[in-house]
Amino acid sequence: MPEQLDAYDGFGGTIGRTFRSSEPWWPPRTEPPRDAPNVVVVVVDDLGFSDLGCYGSEIDTPNVDALAAAGTRYANFHVTPLCSPTRAALMTGLNSHAAGMGYVSNADPGFPGYAAELPANQPTMPEIFRANGYRTFMLGKWHLTRDSELSESGDRSSWPLQRGFDEYFGFLEAMTNMHHPHRLYDGNSVVDVDQYPEGYYLTDDLTDRALRMIHGLRASHPHTPFFMYFAHGAVHAPLHAKEADIVKYRGRYAMGWDQLRRQRLSRQVELGVVEPGTELPPRNDEPGEDVLAWDDLSADEQRLFARYMEVYAAMVHSVDTSVGRIVDCLRELGELDNTVILLTSDNGASREGNERGSSHYFRGRSPEPGKTHQRRDFLELDLDNFDQIGGPTTWPHYPRGWAMACNTPFRLYKTTTFAGGHQVPLILSWPRKATHPNSIVRMQYAHVTDVLPTLVDLIGLNVPTERNGQPADAWVGSTFAATFNDPDAPTSHVEQYYEVLGSRGYYRDGWEALTYRVPMTPFREERWQLYHVAEDPTELRDLADDHPALVAELAKAWEDAAWRNRVFPLYEGGGINYIIRPDTEKPFDEPVVLRPGYPTTERYRSSRLLAGRSVRITVDWRFERGDRGIIVAHGGQESGYLLYVDEDELRFLISSCGEEHSLEAVRLPARSDSVAVDLHSPGGGRWDVELRVNGEPAARTDGLPQLFSFMPFEGIDIGLDRRSPVCWRLYEREGSFPFTGTLNTVTYVPGERAPDAPEVLLEQARSVGSALE
Structure with missing residues (x-):
């Protein structure tokens, strides 16, 4: 049953x-x-x-x-x-x-x-x-x-x-x-x-x-x-x-x-x-x-x-x-x-x-207040990638x-x-x-x-x-x-109704009434347009003022169809439909321990560990001089971050839509038991990043771009960088670059959400609504 x-x-x-x-x-x-x-x-x-x-x-x-x-x-x-x-x-x-x-x-x-x-x-x-x-x-x-x-x-x-x-x-x-x-x-x-x-x-x-x-x-x-x-x-x-x-x-x-x-x-x-x-x-x-x-x-x-x-x-x-x-x-x-x-x-x-x-699909969707790119900047970036557009280094x-x-x-x-x-x-x-x-x-x-x-x-x-x-x-x-x-x-x-993201339309026997949706505006103030698509298939002549009764009839037919087909509530354009999530997803916010040999952690699970929030990544390893390779890789050419060792140096970089941001390389001691990466999210779509080695601060850079939403599109790998690489230069030289030393576990502990994270703003709105009630 x-x-x-x-x-x-x-x-x-x-x-x-x-x-x-x-x-x-x-x-x-x-x-x-x-x-x-x-x-x-x-x-x-x-x-x-x-x-x-x-x-x-x-x-x-x-x-x-x-x-x-x-x-x-x-x-x-x-x-x-x-x-x-x-x-x-x-x-x-x-x-x-x-x-x-x-x-x-x-x-x-x-x-x-x-x-x-x-x-x-x-x-x-x-x-x-x-x-x-x-x-x-x-x-x-x-x-x-x-x-x-x-x-x-x-x-x-x-x-x-x-x-x-x-x-x-x-x-x-x-x-x-x-x-x-x-x-x-x-x-x-x-x-x-x-x-x-x-x-x-x-x-x-x-x-x-x-x-x-x-x-x-x-x-x-x-x-x-x-x-x-x-x-x-x-x-x-x-x-x-x-x-x-x-x-x-x-x-x-x-x-x-x-x-x-x-x-x-x-x-x-x-x-x-x-x-x-x-x-x-x-x-x-x-x-x-x-x-x-x-x-x-x-x-x-x-x-x-x-x-x-x-x-x-x-x-x-x-x-x-x-x-x-x-x-x-x-x-x-x-x-x-x-x-x-x-x-x-x-x-x-x-x-x-x-x-x-764009040579990188997510670039226009990345919230990066505090970092202003002019039109010419992106043009120059994309022209630099001209011959690669369509290939594996671009999105x-x-x-x-x-x-x-x-x-x-x-x-x-x-x-x-x-x-x-x-x-x-x-x-x-x-x-x-x-x-x-x-x-x-x-x-x-x-x-x-x-x-x-x-x-x-x-x-x-x-x-x-x-x-x-x-x-x-x-x-x-x-x-x-x-x-x-x-x-x-x-x-x-x-006859047929249409609706997506709050835009509405209704076709009946050669006529179509529709609305052009402007997000975050009242639905009842939207003007219905009317086209005789049997004679005007490219919708050039709006006849709404000539046939107000037909407009009202088709708008009413749309509403009746909407109730029959469970269209409501209409999407107002504020993004709330992405934010509201069932309680069954709360385990995705809990810490996770990953080990070498694990398959790639799936994208959505991975994103919930760090989207709009701080996170600490702790590495339990037994490093000795000469060990090299990927410790953690999350993402690909679309965007991501990478923690790896090369030439006895600990290196961390964030790739954001084709632009790389690196911390100063850290010379590792002869032996190391632990490494930690703290990604602190103060708001504004930024991360303040600190590296710790054996519990001691080793490098810090503030104001790096925070990855969000669908980014990274590829999930978390431990001990190598599978499939699309975060850093193409490293991939060309080393391939998936498996770590050669002893890597025990990598633990992700999600922290507080940024003060301007959508989930925080939603909870604030709910609190206001409850107080008003």
Whole structure:
């Protein structure tokens, strides 16, 4: 029987019930028909509407284009404006909030619509295929598990194998280093790797494993069908690509994003994915989302910004190569004709690189009061890294001007309810069942919640009506299978709400009302805009003043849908959803003793030891002259810190988004029993750092940048520096640099939080609220 749990509100109260399975749940398998098709669902992360050749791009995507030529392209397909919500809707056929994923799974504020894991009563897509006799495979990004459950001690009930996959290889979080992935999982186990081979690239590894899964099945059984969900890490940040792919695009983006948009729109009209006469909106100009004119940039800025887009194009190209390898495998097996292949994106292109992009993704998110960088400083830093951008020493993201171009012809980006946030490519190919002429484009409205009902309809699957002894919720999505071969089939999805980060939208029969959210402003003061998207797909003409009754009707429809789907409470923009955490996470604040030979401590557990607080790191060792190597490494090229010994000197450095800060090296005595690192957090995003040897002060530096939030992205290593190195110079010379002496334990003791830490400010707000009550 499932365990019944309280859903907490983050303020000491309960607001409902949720369920967690106390044991694995599997529906009985049925024998599939001998001619049942294979199914491959490919999701590309942060891919814009115009980024594929068959949707107007100049990027070379011949394999995807061939699928489109033999199948059907949907030009009016919509997802949610954010990754985890889209994936939850795809997996369940429910709206994202009803599936517990109104936001990314890294936030767990305690409300049912934001549970950060899929509901226990709802059969998932792989569970449905599995019940119909399919073998189920998954590769890549999952991002449907609370980050507090990602470690070896985590509850695996929301991991891929427990949600219906027979085999899984990938990463469970939002993103990872494509050259040196911080944490890969093979099934339910963490992959044990100290150092990746030279030239390693994650997309290639995922594709190799996908082919291995297919070959393993065929070696064992001649015709058991398989369902494969390939969720690419590309093209999400960090923008990492192989140098050979980057070279192919060198110089291609010197014309800039303004000209690229015009070129792509012209090509889209030729291809029929937008109607003739479609107008290109002006550059995005909303506050905080605005884009500079390319011609107003300096020559250095143009050169640097073009490099970012070259890397992005190379990533898209690598996805196409992966698709081609899977298609070739199916062709060699004689199974391509009877394989359903569906390819889409999880949201529109991302503006997370902000106005000017960065060679280090987290740089613009690092709270470093007291240290002011001017525009020219970062430009010079990134120009210094120019040839390395896209390689393993950087964590890049392009400026949002390129995201605007990638979303051509639509406005704005991921996380907004304008079309640029949620209108994405969808290609559906099934050669055996295609009766239409080649290269068909469909303009019927469809939504990500429709994908599961459509696959069930196309293939004729039986659907379990319960899970864990609880009745399943009815799908809100509806099949668009009729449109695959019938150009005149009406859309079956006539209305749909949108919400992410407080931005709202409601579509009904060719009209859309939406809001542009300004964080920390009253929701009721927001003005609803209105667009007749059937005639104005690029949302140029706001008709709200001409149709006030329709605006009121759609706004009311949005609110009704929000209540039905557990959208409330709306996110106000203050970041509180990241701060509120359940009491079950309190053990992560307790001290931990680590020993040589331990696997890397998982990212979230590691971050709780030091994020926004002081911490003491104590080393119990038996040092003798000549010993050398890594004592503690936490992080990678994204940011981190390192304690090591070289030439009988104790050395400590912090790498913050590409900039290194070191303490003065300490000459060690002939023997040492203990070393301590005190990271004191006085506030302002800084650490005062002191080294002690045998209990005596040895070196001190104040005001170093404090690592925060997702940083370091890679967890703690003892006795070596695994995978992506904190210090590349040291890595080139020494590799993972294992410690050669006697290292007994390393103990982390978390201390007081900084006075301006979010958790402290939240407690102060609660105290004020209690006093007022």
